[in-house]
Amino acid sequence: MRLTTKGRYAVTAMLDLALHYKDGPITLADISQRQGISLSYLEQLFSRLRKQELVDSTRGPGGGYRLSRDSHDIAVADVITAVDEKVETTRCGGLSNCQDDSQCLTHDLWTELSAQIHEFLMGISLGNLVERQGVQEVAARQEKAETNFGMSKDAVANS
Amino acid sequence: MRLTTKGRYAVTAMLDLALHYKDGPITLADISQRQGISLSYLEQLFSRLRKQELVDSTRGPGGGYRLSRDSHDIAVADVITAVDEKVETTRCGGLSNCQDDSQCLTHDLWTELSAQIHEFLMGISLGNLVERQGVQEVAARQEKAETNFGMSKDAVANS
DNA sequence: ACAAAACCAAGCATTTTAGTCAAGTATTTT
DNA sequence: AAAATACTTGACTAAAATGCTTGGTTTTGT
Secondary structure (H helix, E strand, O other), X not given: OOEXXXXXXXXXXXXXXXXXXXXXXXXXXXXXXXXXXXXXXXXXXXXXXXXXXXXXXXXXXXXXXXXXXXXXXXXXXXXXXXXXXXXOOOOXXXXXXXXXXXXXXXXXXXXXXXXXHHHHHHOOEHHHHHHOHHHHHHHHHHHHHHHHOOXXXXXXXXX | OOEOHHHHHHHHHHHHHHXXXXXXOEOHHHHHHHHOOOHHHHHXXXXXXXXXXXXXXXXXXXXXXXXXXOHHHOEHHHXXXXXXXXXXXXXXXXXXXXXXXEOOHHXXXXXXXXXXXXXXXXXXXXXXXXXXXXXXXXXXXXXXXXXXXXXXXXXXXXX
C-alpha cells in the first residue's frame, strides 16, 4: 500500500461522487471543474475505479459516474488500491530470496506494516469522510461558487 | 506522510542498528552488506537521520553509528519523516487557496488522514519490531551467513 | 442527425526515486 | 606523522511516476 498524490486525487474524486450522489450520474467534467483535476487524468483514474467496480458508468448525454454502492461500503483503502497498481518494489520480486537465498529484513517488516496501514484505511469509508465537518464546509463552498459564478468555469478552462 | 521505498530502506537500516545495538558502533559498510543497500545511499539516509538526532555517530577506526536512544523510544514514524523531506505536494503550497480562493476538498481530508497514519506509525517503535518473530528469524539467518561465509563480503563488494 | 458524454491509447514534459561517483574532511591507531 | 578508517558533500544519472495533452471511438438521449 503506497500513499501518493494519485491516491489522493482518486479519493477526492470519489468523495465528490459521494457528496453528489443524490444528483444522479456525475460527469467527469463536473468533478474536473469542482476539484481542479484535469479531465484526462480523471479518465485514467476512473478507468481503474470502474474495473474495480467501485463506480458504475452511464454513457451518452445525461450520463456520468455513480458510486456502485453505498458510500459507507467503500473504504478509502479500496479506492487507493484501485488506482495504485501494486508495483513490487522489493528486490525480491515475487520470490523472497533477495539476499543470500533468504528473504531480507525488509520483506517481512514492510509487508506487516503495510498490512496494518491497509487495515486502518479499510476502517475509513467514503461515508465517514462525508460526515466530517471540514468536508461539509468545503463542499458547501464549492456548490456556492458553482452557482454564483458561472464564468469561473471558463476562467478555469482557459488558464 | 508518504510511504515509499526510501522510508523502508531507512527503517530497515535503523532496525539493523537496533538489532546490533550491543555490538557498539555499527559501520554503514556492515549495514550495506547485511541489508543489501548501497553504501552511498546509506550515507545520504544517515545524514538525515543524524540531523534528526535519531542516531549518534563516532568517527575514526572502530567508529560507526548507534541509535541515539533506546529502540523503544524511536518510532517508525520518526524514521520515515526524517528521510522523507516533506514536499508540499498540494497545489496550495503553503497557502490554502488552491481553488476559488478556498481550500480544496483534498486539503483537509488528506491532512487529517495523513495525521492519523502518522499517529499509527508513532505507535510502533523499532523496539517493537525487534521483538517480532519474523524479524528475529531473518536476523539470525543474516548473522549466520555472516560468520559462515567470510568470502561473501568481497563477493558483494566486487559485484 | 447531433451533441453529450463515456471510453481508449499514444505520447510528452516534468519531477521524483533510488542510487552512483568523486572528492573531500575528520578521527584515531600505530 | 602517516595510514587506516570513518563520515560529508555535492554533482550526476537511469528509471519510474505524475499529470497532462491530443486525438480519437463509441454510445445514447434529444
